[in-house]
Amino acid sequence: ALMFGEDIAQKGGVYTVTKGLHKSFKNKSVFKTLLDETIILGLAQGYANMGMLPIPEIQYLAYFHNACDQIRGEAASLQFFSNDQFRNPMVVRMAGLGYQKGFGGHFHNDNSLTALRDIPGLVVGCPSRGDDAVTMLRTLAALAKVDGRVSVFLEPIALYMTKDLHEAGDGQWLFPYPAPGQSMALGEGRVYAAEASDLVIFSYGNGLPMSLRAAREIESRRGWKVRVVDLRWLVPLNEAFIADQARDARRILVVDEGRHSAGVGEGVITAIVEAGLGATPLQRVVGADTYTPLAGAALAVLPAEADIVAAADNLEPIH
Structure with missing residues (x-):
């Protein structure tokens, strides 16, 4: 498995989601790329064709539109046009959606999923809580590795640090870390x-x-x-x-x-x-x-x- 994207390595990403991974796995498995989404998703296709499991990061949902055809016209279509002889399995992590405070504008608070919903064969999961994020990501990795699927793991930025639900300090949006091997069935809601x-x-x-x-x-x-x-699963x-x-x-x-x-x-x-x-x-x-x-x-x-x-x-x- 390879993780790569803009600022994903030493910095640990804009929101420190990948913090510590580079220290543990070095540049062989975790590395940062140029500020170019086309390159990021193009690299993912190449690694996938070599039998690896790429987990590229698109820093913000709006940035995906800069390289949409790498998924729509290339990665997600390879199985279709090759009669399943070739595959581009990958899990594309995207931070996105709205309600992010202190760093706004349409490039950082993008709530449009239309371009993703239009891609045949793509799987899009969107967790709303931490334990669901863990089990969903495991499922998406399995779909890529076993079935050769191309998927998007859509991470709501505004929920990264959310701990409370009703009142400040209630801790009702904190959940135990799921045990190894625990995953979520594709399409299963809560x-x-x-x-x-x-x-x-x-x-x-x-x-x-x-x-x-x-x-x-x-x-x-x-x-x-x-x-x-x-819903948890948005496409399909x-x-x-x-x-x-x-x-x-x-x-x-x-x-x-x-x-x-x-x-x-x-x-x-x-x-x-x-x-x-x-x-x-x-x-x-x-x-x-x-x-x-x-x-x-x-x-x-x-x-x-x-x-x-x-x-x-x-x-x-x-x-």
């Missing part, structure tokens, strides 16, 4: 309050802890029992799982921090409607169709907990 059915909220990434906080307020205000569903969406979770729902909210057009939320709603559940009162809480602006202005175009609560009220107004 369900909070599985027995609740007054309202079911579908979300992922940053939207997941936001939805859990909003659920507590909705339950307090309305007396509803609220289920929160973490597990449509059967989504339909199962929506089947007994009295109301549905889809919380998608991506943009209004061509986002994950559209796929969730399509899965619900195509399962014959379109009559269930449903609403989407989603980002605006715009680039993410600097500093606090970013919050004007991204979903907030108050938006989730307001959307629940719109499903059944308070009298």
Whole structure:
């Protein structure tokens, strides 16, 4: 296995996620590259063809667009065009999504997943908590090594250092490190309050802890029992799982921090409607169709907990 990217080695990455790896494994396995995403993903293809397991890092989701065709037109298409004679197995780590404080702008707070959703055969996983990140990454590595799959591990920047859920110091977003060998099945979601059915909220990434906080307020205000569903796997969406979770729902909210057009939320709603559940009162809480602006202005175009609560009220107004 090889890990490489911009500042990934001695510095340990912009967010120190790979800190210490270079000290342990040296340049043979962990090294930094030029500031060129095309080179990074091109290297990954070469190493993959040599039988290695490349784990390249794209420093920010927005930077992927600079080299999108290395995945869409090359890596992910090799099995298809060679009748599975050749493969480019890799796990591409990408830091991204919104809500990052102190370092804004559309190149560092990019919430568009559209380019990733458009690539046939690609797998995209997006954890919202630390233990899920570990088991998902193990699964993606296995998919690459065993099945030759090309995948993206999308890491929500704003959740890297998150420890608390409801109140400062509660430690409710800290979880035990998964035991060696423990992994996550491809397409497997996580369900909070599985027995609740007054309202079911579908979300992922940053939207997941936001939805859990909003659920507590909705339950307090309305007396509803609220289920929160973490999709975890964004490409391909597990449509059967989504339909199962929506089947007994009295109301549905889809919380998608991506943009209004061509986002994950559209796929969730399509899965619900195509399962014959379109009559269930449903609403989407989603980002605006715009680039993410600097500093606090970013919050004007991204979903907030108050938006989730307001959307629940719109499903059944308070009298």
